[in-house]
Amino acid sequence: MTASGAFEVTTVGGISATVHAFHPETAGAGLAPIVHLHSCVGPRPDQRALGLLADATGRDVFAPELPGYGSQPGEERVDDLLDLVLHGWDLVDAVLAATGHDAPGGADGTVVLSGTDLGGMLAADMAAINPRQVSHLLLAGPLGMWVDEHPIPDVFAMLPFELPGILFADAAAGAAMLTGGVDLADADALTDFMIANSRRLGTAGKLMFPIPERGWRGGRIASGRRWRSCGAAPMRCATPPISWPRGGRRCQRPRSPSSTAPAICASPTRRRRAPRRGPPRWADSHAGPNGARRRARNVRPETSARTRTIPTPSRRRDHPEQLGPWDPDGSIRSTQAGPSCRRRCRRAARSGSRDRAPSGRRRWRRRRSRDVPGSAARAR
Amino acid sequence: MRFCWFNLMPWPHLPDTFREDARSVWVDISNRTYFDPATANGLYHEYMDQLEFAESCGFDGIGVNEHHQNAYGIMPSPNIIAAGLARRTSTAAICVIGNSIALYNPPIRVAEEFAMLDCISGGRLVAGFPVGTPMDTNFTYGTVPALTRKRYAEAHDLIMKAWASEEPFAFNGEFTKLRYVNIWPRPYQQPHPPIYIPGGGSIETWDFCVEHDYNYSYLSYSGYLAGRMLMDGYWDRVAQAGKDDSPYRASFAQVICVADNDAEAEELYAEHILYFYNRCLHVWPAFSDPPGYRTVNTIKAGALSQLRRSAARQFTSLTWKDLVDGGYVIAGGPDTVRERMEDMIRTLRIGTVFGLFMMGDMPDWKVRYNTQMFAEKVMPQLRNLWPEWEHEQRWWIQPQPDRVRPDETFTQRLEDWRARR
Numbered sequence: 001m002t003a004s005g006a007f008e009v010t011t012v013g014g015i016s017a018t019v020h021a022f023h024p025e026t027a028g029a030g031l032a033p034i035v036h037l038h039s040c041v042g043p044r045p046d047q048r049a050l051g052l053l054a055d056a057t058g059r060d061v062f063a064p065e066l067p068g069y070g071s072q073p074g075e076e077r078v079d080d081l082l083d084l085v086l087h088g089w090d091l092v093d094a095v096l097a098a099t100g101h102d103a104p105g106g107a108d109g110t111v112v113l114s115g116t117d118l119g120g121m122l123a124a125d126m127a128a129i130n131p132r133q134v135s136h137l138l139l140a141g142p143l144g145m146w147v148d149e150h151p152i153p154d155v156f157a158m159l160p161f162e163l164p165g166i167l168f169a170d171a172a173a174g175a176a177m178l179t180g181g182v183d184l185a186d187a188d189a190l191t192d193f194m195i196a197n198s199r200r201l202g203t204a205g206k207l208m209f210p211i212p213e214r215g216w217r218g219g220r221i222a223s224g225r226r227w228r229s230c231g232a233a234p235m236r237c238a239t240p241p242i243s244w245p246r247g248g249r250r251c252q253r254p255r256s257p258s259s260t261a262p263a264i265c266a267s268p269t270r271r272r273r274a275p276r277r278g279p280p281r282w283a284d285s286h287a288g289p290n291g292a293r294r295r296a297r298n299v300r301p302e303t304s305a306r307t308r309t310i311p312t313p314s315r316r317r318d319h320p321e322q323l324g325p326w327d328p329d330g331s332i333r334s335t336q337a338g339p340s341c342r343r344r345c346r347r348a349a350r351s352g353s354r355d356r357a358p359s360g361r362r363r364w365r366r367r368r369s370r371d372v373p374g375s376a377a378r379a380r
Numbered sequence: 381m382r383f384c385w386f387n388l389m390p391w392p393h394l395p396d397t398f399r400e401d402a403r404s405v406w407v408d409i410s411n412r413t414y415f416d417p418a419t420a421n422g423l424y425h426e427y428m429d430q431l432e433f434a435e436s437c438g439f440d441g442i443g444v445n446e447h448h449q450n451a452y453g454i455m456p457s458p459n460i461i462a463a464g465l466a467r468r469t470s471t472a473a474i475c476v477i478g479n480s481i482a483l484y485n486p487p488i489r490v491a492e493e494f495a496m497l498d499c500i501s502g503g504r505l506v507a508g509f510p511v512g513t514p515m516d517t518n519f520t521y522g523t524v525p526a527l528t529r530k531r532y533a534e535a536h537d538l539i540m541k542a543w544a545s546e547e548p549f550a551f552n553g554e555f556t557k558l559r560y561v562n563i564w565p566r567p568y569q570q571p572h573p574p575i576y577i578p579g580g581g582s583i584e585t586w587d588f589c590v591e592h593d594y595n596y597s598y599l600s601y602s603g604y605l606a607g608r609m610l611m612d613g614y615w616d617r618v619a620q621a622g623k624d625d626s627p628y629r630a631s632f633a634q635v636i637c638v639a640d641n642d643a644e645a646e647e648l649y650a651e652h653i654l655y656f657y658n659r660c661l662h663v664w665p666a667f668s669d670p671p672g673y674r675t676v677n678t679i680k681a682g683a684l685s686q687l688r689r690s691a692a693r694q695f696t697s698l699t700w701k702d703l704v705d706g707g708y709v710i711a712g713g714p715d716t717v718r719e720r721m722e723d724m725i726r727t728l729r730i731g732t733v734f735g736l737f738m739m740g741d742m743p744d745w746k747v748r749y750n751t752q753m754f755a756e757k758v759m760p761q762l763r764n765l766w767p768e769w770e771h772e773q774r775w776w777i778q779p780q781p782d783r784v785r786p787d788e789t790f791t792q793r794l795e796d797w798r799a800r801r
């Protein structure tokens with residue numbers, strides 16, 4: 001059973017934050033902790049998954065609240081992605097110091113950076129700006145990539161009641177999480193909710209509005225050749241598989257021998273976001289001239305698919321234009337992370353930062369041989 | 381009292397089924413299905429003719445404003461319309477209410493264009509600086525909602541400094557960095573044209589107006605009865621700041637329909653007013669209030685937002701009687717209108733009224749009849765409601781005495797010259 005709790009930290013910049021902590025049943029020795037950055041709607045929806053993540057990896061998981069999301073002020077000091085990236089590293093330092101993970105003999109101050117949608121975008125840019133301190137990246141449905149042909153839904157042009165349907169597989173449970181279970185018919189509760197919602201999404205808007213793509217160009221420049229050598233931008237090559245219906249459980253590791261931070265992608269929750277039904281042609285759109293073909297091969301969107309079809313709520317059909325592209329049959333596809341995903345993550349993460357996680361290609365072969373009768377022999 | 385004639389320039393050809401067919405009149409409304417450029421040719425001329433006609437009727441000012449990607453008002457650039465009006469009018473104030481300065485990059489563009497308008501019109505410009513609706517500023521022009529006010533404040537500082545500075549200066553803002561700010565031309569009116577800040581009830585906007593001594597212009601379609609609470613809030617802030625309570629600190633926009641008698645007003649105008657409330661205000665609610673646009677303080681003043689939202693919902697079910705009784709529209713025969721106008725002016729304590737005489741799909745002849753009836757039978761009786769502030773010149777234009785009057789013929793000028801010789 002995962003032990004969990006919370007503590008307060010104050011960054012060197014003077015912004016205070018609550019940090020939710022999850023400790024695994026069996027902790028691995030000397031493993032870098034996971035710092036998880038929450039989604040645009042706040043930390044609550046991630047909690048259960050974080051306990052699973054701690055157990056699956058044997059690592060401590062720390063989930064700090066970003067400015068605008070907790071009870072403390074601080075969002076007025078964050079205006080753009082760079083502000084938040086720098087604050088993110090301040091938070092990591094504060095968390096490591098508070099938990100003793102920066103002590104000698106530990107993981108040398110490195111962390112596994114993890115993030116969900118907005119947090120994924122942030123984690124990717126934090127890694128781009130300071131790759132030496134990142135042992136792994138774990139990005140779940142990260143934002144940060146825009147493809148004209150597949151615009152993600154505009155959460156800012158949605159009414160509050162529409163959000164759970166787009167953010168959660170279980171809209172009713174999502175609605176309860178977003179509102180904290182309060183009755184919005186009550187005027188005071190409604191005002192409190194409006195204020196919290198305004199702070200949360202107001203802050204998120206600084207990074208996501210009107211198009212949630214901010215950091216790639218800057219990240220590329222900041223990260224220099226080391227990252228570029230494994231693709232046009234390593235975060236790009238790391239993010240899409242997780243965003244997709246069919247590649248969602250793939251772990252991917254940059255191939256570059258000079259890369260020090262293997263990227264792992266996992267999909268630990270049942271959450272679904274638009275990017276997951278995203279572009280089948282991301283590699284064409286976003287990979288560099290040399291990387292395009294390689295990644296297109298790695299991803300193989302048409303194979304290794306185990307998808308679950310979820311009936312589409314009727315209001316989506318009413319306003320399909322706000323929701324982006326949908327499958328022609330009016331349903332969407334979503335992956336569900338099963339035990340196999342957690343096993344893979346655990347294997348990859350436990351093996352340490354310099355160890356090889358199974359490459360995308362090898363694993364794809366393995367899975368294909370499992371899924372498709374007769375293909376095992378061919379693969380060998 | 382001052383009366384300005386305002387034209388929103390609505391698109392008058394939205395179909396009866398518009399509410400069912402389209403989710404919003406703003407932002408994502410199809411410009412293929414609903415808009416027709418050839419029709420717009422005549423429409424723009426008609427609307428500008430009406431504004432010029434208002435001057436000839438004796439209105440103190442004529443007003444235009446800025447909205448984007450919508451059928452509510454087809455005037456993304458009010459400065460273009462104002463330039464046309466500056467050439468064809470000679471006495472009325474040209475009220476551009478205004479340019480949404482948070483969305484100009486760099487904002488000195490507004491300082492320059494307003495200065496041009498002030499020079500062309502000979503000091504007749506009233507400069508409006510709205511924060512801008514979320515539909516325009518955020519969804520159309522992409523400004524981040526939570527940064528809108530910061531951008532606005534910076535743009536305001538830059539424009540005012542550009543107008544006031546006597547020599548080139550460097551502006552090192554957060555959003556705009558300019559090494560040489562040195563606008564050409566500069567405005568005629570000194571220290572600057574009168575500044576009007578249109579607002580929809582944000583507490584920050586009240587404080588901003590009070591602090592800088594700008595006119596607060598409350599624009600709402602919920603009418604003056606609902607506006608009373610908001611204006612009381614504004615006047616409280618004025619009193620708290622220790623400023624005088626000149627009614628010319630505030631203005632109010634009101635839909636006005638005048639006819640020979642009350643029954644005729646309904647017969648003449650009801651369908652067009654209902655067109656406006658049902659189609660031109662059919663905004664997808666999420667477009668009008670993205671998270672972060674309103675400040676926490678404004679949300680805390682909860683009643684405001686709920687008023688706005690519930691009002692928006694109500695619009696769909698309102699009848700003519702509801703609109704008139706609720707004060708959304710002041711309509712009727714001259715006596716009725718005069719009485720209600722006086723009530724409005726006194727209770728809201730306003731010195732300037734922006735009258736909306738052209739609403740929805742009202743045809744030109746009705747607009748002119750409405751305008752003329754008001755100018756002849758209502759306006760004169762309302763002129764003297766604030767005798768103690770009779771000589772108030774703050775918040776109004778200071779036209780150039782020897783300005784060129786484009787309507788003068790060369791023979792008149794020749795005769796002037798001969799007379800002076």
